Amino acid sequence: MPLYDAMLDSPVSHYLTRHEQGAAFAAIGQARSSNQTAVCIGTSGPGATNLLTAVADAKLDSVPLLVLTGQVPTSAMGSDAFQEVDVLGLSLSITKHSFVVERIEQLPEILQSAWDLTIEGRPGPVLVDIPKDVFLAELNAQPETVSKPGKENFNSSINELDNNNLQSIAIANQLLKSSQKPVLYVGGGVVMGHAQQALNEFLQDTGMPAVSTLKGLGTVDKDYALNLGMLGMHGLPPANYAVQEADLLLVAGARLDDRATGKLNEFAPNAKLIHIDIDAAEIGKRRAADAAIKADIKQVLPKLCREIQFADWQARCANLQQQYQQNYVFSPQEQQISGPKLLRMLSNKLNHSDIVCCDVGQHQMWVAQHIQFSSPTSHLSSGGLGTMGFGLPAAIGAQLENPQKNVVAVCGDGSFMMNIQELATLNRYRIPVKILVMDNQRLGMVKQWQELFNEERYSETNLSDNPEFSKVAQAFGLEADVLESVADVEAKLDWFLQSDSPSLLHVRLSSQENVWPIVPPNTANHNMMEEHHAISN
Amino acid sequence: MQYQIELQLHNQPAVLERVLQVVRYRQFHLEGMQMQPEGQDKLTVQLKVSGQHSINILTSQLNKLYDLARLTIQHEMPLKATA
Ligand SMILES: Cc1ncc(C[n+]2csc(CCOP(=O)(O)OP(=O)(O)O)c2C)c(N)n1
Numbered sequence: 068m069p070l071y072d073a074m075l076d077s078p079v080s081h082y083l084t085r086h087e088q089g090a091a092f093a094a095i096g097q098a099r100s101s102n103q104t105a106v107c108i109g110t111s112g113p114g115a116t117n118l119l120t121a122v123a124d125a126k127l128d129s130v131p132l133l134v135l136t137g138q139v140p141t142s143a144m145g146s147d148a149f150q151e152v153d154v155l156g157l158s159l160s161i162t163k164h165s166f167v168v169e170r171i172e173q174l175p176e177i178l179q180s181a182w183d184l185t186i187e188g189r190p191g192p193v194l195v196d197i198p199k200d201v202f203l204a205e206l207n208a209q210p211e212t213v214s215k216p217g218k219e220n221f222n223s224s225i226n227e228l229d230n231n232n233l234q235s236i237a238i239a240n241q242l243l244k245s246s247q248k249p250v251l252y253v254g255g256g257v258v259m260g261h262a263q264q265a266l267n268e269f270l271q272d273t274g275m276p277a278v279s280t281l282k283g284l285g286t287v288d289k290d291y292a293l294n295l296g297m298l299g300m301h302g303l304p305p306a307n308y309a310v311q312e313a314d315l316l317l318v319a320g321a322r323l324d325d326r327a328t329g330k331l332n333e334f335a336p337n338a339k340l341i342h343i344d345i346d347a348a349e350i351g352k353r354r355a356a357d358a359a360i361k362a363d364i365k366q367v368l369p370k371l372c373r374e375i376q377f378a379d380w381q382a383r384c385a386n387l388q389q390q391y392q393q394n395y396v397f398s399p400q401e402q403q404i405s406g407p408k409l410l411r412m413l414s415n416k417l418n419h420s421d422i423v424c425c426d427v428g429q430h431q432m433w434v435a436q437h438i439q440f441s442s443p444t445s446h447l448s449s450g451g452l453g454t455m456g457f458g459l460p461a462a463i464g465a466q467l468e469n470p471q472k473n474v475v476a477v478c479g480d481g482s483f484m485m486n487i488q489e490l491a492t493l494n495r496y497r498i499p500v501k502i503l504v505m506d507n508q509r510l511g512m513v514k515q516w517q518e519l520f521n522e523e524r525y526s527e528t529n530l531s532d533n534p535e536f537s538k539v540a541q542a543f544g545l546e547a548d549v550l551e552s553v554a555d556v557e558a559k560l561d562w563f564l565q566s567d568s569p570s571l572l573h574v575r576l577s578s579q580e581n582v583w584p585i586v587p588p589n590t591a592n593h594n595m596m597e598e599h600h601a602i603s604n
Numbered sequence: 605m606q607y608q609i610e611l612q613l614h615n616q617p618a619v620l621e622r623v624l625q626v627v628r629y630r631q632f633h634l635e636g637m638q639m640q641p642e643g644q645d646k647l648t649v650q651l652k653v654s655g656q657h658s659i660n661i662l663t664s665q666l667n668k669l670y671d672l673a674r675l676t677i678q679h680e681m682p683l684k685a686t687a
């Protein structure tokens with residue numbers, strides 16, 4: 068109450084969502100599309116717990132998010148009061164840090180520290196729990212300076228490269244010089260560390276083949292000849308083969324997560340590893356590094372050696388690219404709309420800085436495989452936590468932050484229902500997000516696993532009783548249409564993209580189509596299954 | 605291996621929970637613990653932990669705790685074989 072009362076007379080722009088999870092994901096959309104901190108607020112008890120899924124999402128995807136939660140008055144804390152929940156306790160493992168404000172005098176400094184911390188070093192969510200009496204109090208006395216721990220062995224390398232890092236860079240340069248088959252492995256940390264340009268300069272100078280993680284997509288110039296694309300479970304064959312054959316991996320701002328590496332002890336079996344990350348805890352966590360550079364990537368890249376030669380390897384990678392080139396254009400005889408082809412066409416129609424948000428599942432992997440991005444800030448996808456329901460609210464935040472761009476939410480029929488209430492938010496503020504519901508009437512990714520790895524025993528993945536999404540959207544005040552034939556794809560996509568109102572296009576897809584290739588669980592990345600299940604190469 | 609580590613902490617709400625949570629989540633076992641508050645806001649904690657992974661997995665995560673000022677590994681010894 069007191070905070071919202073103050074809002075009436077304040078210059079802060081506030082957007083009311085219909086579920087706190089929607090608010091936190093919208094803030095994530097704002098933060099990820101701008102590379103800056105965004106704020107969300109929830110009331111005590113259920114309001115706070117509703118935020119937490121998205122806070123965990125922000126933790127796993129390193130999103131700078133400031134989360135403010137209301138709390139019962141300090142005098143009632145610990146008494147199981149109405150709508151009291153131990154938010155601080157709940158926050159411990161899903162935030163970078165969390166604060167509880169005990170007195171109004173602490174508030175200014177805690178808020179400043181929390182804000183700064185979201186973006187310092189590796190970004191992440193920070194939560195501040197504020198009891199009601201603190202909100203009601205007047206700040207008469209001097210604000211207190213809250214004593215901070217003097218850190219001794221933390222982040223010493225943020226502003227300049229220390230000796231350890233300089234030594235590691237020297238080792239890295241030796242490894243680079245002696246490598247015959249190097250691969251640059253690009254993670255989300257590169258753009259978060261404002262090093263996209265430095266990275267592309269390094270690539271131009273060296274001609275090194277580059278692969279990207281889900282969160283790194285869009286970092287490497289799309290016209291760069293040896294941009295091999297995404298690696299991992301649903302990666303492209305050239306990327307996975309190149310990594311498996313490499314003799315050196317230069318890992319930049321990535322954490323070698325299991326969806327990217329596949330079976331760890333068969334991952335890049337012949338490669339030495341140079342690992343650059345601002346978070347020292349990521350280095351050596353899943354695989355030991357031969358050169359460990361715990362530093363700001365932007366400062367490291369210019370110091371890496373560029374006089375390196377590997378012409379045969381470049382030819383091999385170019386060859387892989389050619390070999391696995393595929394055509395994703397609709398042919399006139401086709402009856403069913405194919406998800407990948409639809410997204411290819413959408414991609415061709417978007418401007419290069421337009422933003423695509425997605426949910427989680429098969430359609431998410433098709434977005435990663437088939438939409439061309441010019442920066443990870445225009446590809447908002449829940450990577451680490453893989454949270455269904457991410458797409459629509461993230462698109463709301465992204466559109467508010469980027470009013471001049473097209474923002475498209477590519478939603479799964481299962482995922483869309485998880486935050487469908489935010490259609491009301493689109494309508495309330497007339498936010499012109501475009502929603503593409505990829506309706507395969509299935510929890511498709513789970514169905515795919517049941518089909519391939521569980522003897523086609525389909526359990527609880529059939530959603531053929533979905534509502535008529537276009538009517539639902541119209542009831543919320545959106546413009547909406549249904550797309551069910553290949554002949555209409557082009558016209559309906561154009562209608563949708565040109566609309567300046569919030570709009571929804573409900574696409575009916577086959578329930579059979581799967582994501583290819585797929586690396587089965589616990590399998591090395593070179594053992595990709597292709598559509599007809601033959602293991603290639 | 606078993607390790608003894610000493611932490612200088614800022615004595616703030618939930619600081620011990622944070623330390624213990626990291627130990628558990630990173631798959632180390634707590635074998636012993638001692639703590640001495642110092643003045644208003646300092647806390648020294650000695651932990652004895654054991655685990656299969658390299659101790660760096662644990663210490664690098666503990667080092668990220670906002671309320672941690674200093675961490676030192678004091679001893680490192682092989683685990684006694686259990687009968
Ligand atoms: C909140 C949440 N619950 C469950 C899951 C597990 N899960 C992953 S993908 C998926 C199916 C998603 O279905 P849909 O949104 O229709 O996408 P599709 O795979 O069909 O494209 C499920 C249930 C999840 N990732 N997130």
Ligand SMILES: [Mg+2]
Nearest residue numbers: 479480509511
């Ligand atoms: Mg689906």
